[in-house]
Amino acid sequence: MIRCPRCDQGWVIRARVPEESETFLLCHECDTVWVAGEPHEGPPFLVLEEYPARFGLDGLWSNIELLERAPGR
Template sequence: MRERADLIKVCEECDTVWLEGQPVSMDAYTDLDPYMSGFGKEPLWSNLVPLERGAQR
């Protein structure tokens, strides 16, 4: 997110979000809408800062 230093993974097809440290699986995920809403932001891709594909911290 532009105003935060959180590192998340987002599925471009279904807007599923995995927080840093979470395994990418259907057992542990959240949706982009409630995640962004929790910070008072609209769930828009323009509110995110993309990293290179496959890039990790």
Template sequence: MSSKIACPHCGQDWLAAHRIKSTGEMFHTCPECESLWLAQQDLRQETENYLSEFLESTGITWGDTEKLAT
């Protein structure tokens, strides 16, 4: 049984886990539509967060994150 979760927003790709290197904060993104789920959000529910807005609001860049093995 696969533990992959299809993006509930676009359905076009699997969600990927990431971590902010400096804080350890984890989040998930859809590589296709860039929807973003914070650690406390249900990955099977829609989200109103987007990667570009999250990076801008936190003052970090994509290089400040790392993809986690799933």
């Protein structure tokens, strides 16, 4: 597990939208989402509010499934 390169405060964890097979990476602190590739500081990236909208869902933590847990959580 790595620290978020954007905020340097959160951990990057793997998640997915339930019922979907595609996984993505998510910072549990700043809500940055990386759909492809490794986390990086600059674009391209999304914010959590944008990603679930691709599947017709609101961008809420309750609409994603965490596949890992950040340390201390």
